[in-house]
Amino acid sequence: MSHVLSTELLAVIAARQLAGVTSLFAGVGIPLLAAALAQKTHAPDLTIVVEGGSIGPEVIPGRLPISTNEMRVAHRARMLPGITDTFLFAQRGFWEVGFVGGAQIDRYGNLNSSILGPHERPTVRLPGSGGANDIISLCHRVMVVTMHERRRFVRQVDFVTSPGFLGGGDARRKAGLLFGRVSRVITHLGILGFDEETKAMRLEALHPGVTVADARENTGFELLIPERIATTEPPTERELAVLRSLDPDRRFLG
Amino acid sequence: MNAGDFVEARRRLEAKPRAGGEKLTTLEEAARRIKDGDHVAIGGCLFSRTPLGLLREILRQGRRGLTLSRNLMCYEGEWFMAAGAVERVVTSWFGIGLPWGLSRIMREQVESGRVRFEEWSHLALGLRYRAGAMGVPFLPTLTMLGSDLMAVGEAKTMTCPFTGETLCLVPALFPDVALLHVHRADRFGNCQIDGYPHMDADIARAATTVLVTAEEIISEDEIRRHPDRTAIPGLIVDAVVEVPFGSYPHECYGLYEADPAHFDAYVAEITAKGTDAIHAYLARYVHEPRTHQEYLALFGKDALARQARSARELVG
Numbered sequence: 350m351s352h353v354l355s356t357e358l359l360a361v362i363a364a365r366q367l368a369g370v371t372s373l374f375a376g377v378g379i380p381l382l383a384a385a386l387a388q389k390t391h392a393p394d395l396t397i398v399v400e401g402g403s404i405g406p407e408v409i410p411g412r413l414p415i416s417t418n419e420m421r422v423a424h425r426a427r428m429l430p431g432i433t434d435t436f437l438f439a440q441r442g443f444w445e446v447g448f449v450g451g452a453q454i455d456r457y458g459n460l461n462s463s464i465l466g467p468h469e470r471p472t473v474r475l476p477g478s479g480g481a482n483d484i485i486s487l488c489h490r491v492m493v494v495t496m497h498e499r500r501r502f503v504r505q506v507d508f509v510t511s512p513g514f515l516g517g518g519d520a521r522r523k524a525g526l527l528f529g530r531v532s533r534v535i536t537h538l539g540i541l542g543f544d545e546e547t548k549a550m551r552l553e554a555l556h557p558g559v560t561v562a563d564a565r566e567n568t569g570f571e572l573l574i575p576e577r578i579a580t581t582e583p584p585t586e587r588e589l590a591v592l593r594s595l596d597p598d599r600r601f602l603g
Numbered sequence: 604m605n606a607g608d609f610v611e612a613r614r615r616l617e618a619k620p621r622a623g624g625e626k627l628t629t630l631e632e633a634a635r636r637i638k639d640g641d642h643v644a645i646g647g648c649l650f651s652r653t654p655l656g657l658l659r660e661i662l663r664q665g666r667r668g669l670t671l672s673r674n675l676m677c678y679e680g681e682w683f684m685a686a687g688a689v690e691r692v693v694t695s696w697f698g699i700g701l702p703w704g705l706s707r708i709m710r711e712q713v714e715s716g717r718v719r720f721e722e723w724s725h726l727a728l729g730l731r732y733r734a735g736a737m738g739v740p741f742l743p744t745l746t747m748l749g750s751d752l753m754a755v756g757e758a759k760t761m762t763c764p765f766t767g768e769t770l771c772l773v774p775a776l777f778p779d780v781a782l783l784h785v786h787r788a789d790r791f792g793n794c795q796i797d798g799y800p801h802m803d804a805d806i807a808r809a810a811t812t813v814l815v816t817a818e819e820i821i822s823e824d825e826i827r828r829h830p831d832r833t834a835i836p837g838l839i840v841d842a843v844v845e846v847p848f849g850s851y852p853h854e855c856y857g858l859y860e861a862d863p864a865h866f867d868a869y870v871a872e873i874t875a876k877g878t879d880a881i882h883a884y885l886a887r888y889v890h891e892p893r894t895h896q897e898y899l900a901l902f903g904k905d906a907l908a909r910q911a912r913s914a915r916e917l918v919g
Contacts, residue, residue, distance in 0.1 A: 409917075416648075419649075419860075420914060423917070424918065432799075468751070474720060476697050478752060487746060528745070
C-alpha cells in the first residue's frame with residue numbers, strides 16, 4: 350500500500366460507511382470527496398444532497414466546489430430546490446445520512462462550531478453552524494467526520510452548536526429531538542460509537558497501526574474502551590486511486 | 604420593531620405607495636432608499652449572486668448603524684464591519700470558505716464587542732424569512748432544539764397543541780430592505796433567476812423595500828412569454844438597475860464563476876498586513892471606481908471572459 354495521508358484515510362473510511370445508503374446530506378471538503386468516492390465504488394445509487402440547494406449533483410474531478418451553493422455543486426444535479434426547502438426535505442424525513450464536523454466534539458457527540466470561551470465574550474468567534482445543526486437535528490443518522498485531536502475531543506464543548514446526545518441518556522429525546530442520532534464518529538485514528546444507555550462515546554475500531562493508547566492520548570475525556578476492538582481494513586489501491594483522481598490538485602486532501 | 608411583529612410589518616407595507624410603473628433607476632438612486640439603522644437583508648448565498656453593486660454603493664453613501672442579515676455571510680460582512688457601517692449581523696455562518704480560514708476582521712470586530720453576531724441555524728434563518736414572507740409571526744420547526752443556538756436570538760419552544768411534542772418556534776424576520784441580484788428583469792421589476800433560487804423570493808416578500816440589480820433588462824414581452832420563470836413579481840419591487848457582472852468576483856449561475864484567486868489575494872493582504880489592509884481594498888474596489896465599468900476594468904476583460912466560459916462548461 351502506498352503512503353496514506355490522514356485526510357485520505359478519513360475519506361476512504363467515511364466512504365465505506367455509505368454502503369447501501371440512498372441519500373447523503375454532505376458538506377464540501379472531505380465529506381463530499383468521501384461521497385463521490387462511494388458513488389464511484391460501492392454506492393453508485395447514492396444521491397448527494399448539498400445545503401446550498403442541490404439534489405443529486407455530480408462531482409467533477411479536479412473541479413471540486415469550495416462552497417455548498419456554487420455552480421460546481423449544481424453540475425448535472427436533478428433539482429435545485431432552494432436552501433430552506435432542501436432542509437425541509439430533511440425535516441420531513443427524506444435524507445438518510447448526514448456528514449458533519451466541528452471545531453470541538455464532546456463525549457456525548459455534541460459539536461461546537463460557534464465560539465470558544467464564554468458565550469457573552471468569546472475568545473474565538475468561529476464561523477457558525479451553517480447547516481450543521483439542521484443536519485444533525487433532522488437526518489435519520491449522522492456521522493461526524495473529523496481529525497482526532499485532543500484539543501478537538503473535549504470533555505464538554507464550550508457551546509452546543511449541533512446537538513449530539515446533549516447530556517447523555519435520553520436528553521436528546523427530552524429536548525424534543527424525536528428523530529435522528531449521531532451514529533458514528535469517523536476519525537483518522539479509528540471509528541467511534543456511543544453506549545446504548547449512557548450515550549457516552551466508545552471506541553469501536555482502530556485503523557491498522559493505531560493503538561488504544563494513541564486514541565486515549567488524543568481524546569480529552571474518558572473514552573469507553575470495550576474488550577474487543579476491531580481493526581479497519583486499510584484503504585485499497587483502487588480506493589486511493591479513485592479518491593486521488595477526484596482531487597488532483599490536493600485542494601482538500603492536502 | 605419586535606421580532607415577529609407581523610402587525611406592524613403589514614401596516615408598513617400597506618402604508619407604502621405601491622406603484623406598478625417603471626422601476627428602472629441607478630445604483631445611486633436605489634441605494635438612497637436605505638436609511639441609517641435599517642435592517643438590510645442580502646440575497647444570494649456566500650459567494651453566489653451577491654448584490655455587490657448595491658452593497659458597494661451603500662458603503663459609498665456612508666450609511667451607519669445597519670443590521671445585515673444573510674444565510675451565509677461572505678466578506679461583504681467584513682467590508683461593512685471595517686467601514687463602521689454595521690452594528691449587528693444575523694447569519695448562520697460567516698467566512699469565505701474552508702481554504703481561507705477564519706475571518707480575521709470578523710473575529711476582531713465581534714470578539715471586541717463592536718459588532719453583535721446573532722447566529723441561527725441555516726434552516727432557522729430560512730424559516731424566519733419565510734415566516735416574514737407569509738406574513739405570520741413565527742413558524743414551528745424541529746431544528747435547533749436542545750442546542751445553545753436557542754438562547755442566542757429569540758427562538759422559543761412550545762408544546763404542540765395537537766401532539767404534545769416540543770417544537771422550536773422561530774420569529775418572523777421582516778427586513779426593512781432586501782438587496783437582490785438576479786439574472787434578468789423587465790423595467791417593471793419582474794425578476795427571473797436561473798439555477799439556485801437561494802432564499803431570494805422569501806426575502807423579497809418579507810422586506811418592506813426591495814432593491815434589485817439584474818444582469819440584463821429584458822422586454823416585458825419576454826417576461827410574459829415565460830411567466831413560470833418569474834420568481835419575484837414587479838409589484839413588490841421598488842427599484843431595478845441593470846448591472847452586468849453585478850455579482851463579480853462572486854458567481855452568477857450559468858453566466859460566470861467566482862474567482863477564488865481574487866479571494867486568495869484579498870485574504871493574503873489582510874494576513875500579511877493586518878486587518879487595516881482592508882481599507883486599501885475598499886479604496887480600490889469600492890470608493891475609487893466612478894462607474895461600474897471602471898470597477899469591472901479592475902478585473903480586466905480576459906478574466907471576465909474566462910470566468911464566463913467556465914460557467915458555461917459547468918451548467919451550460
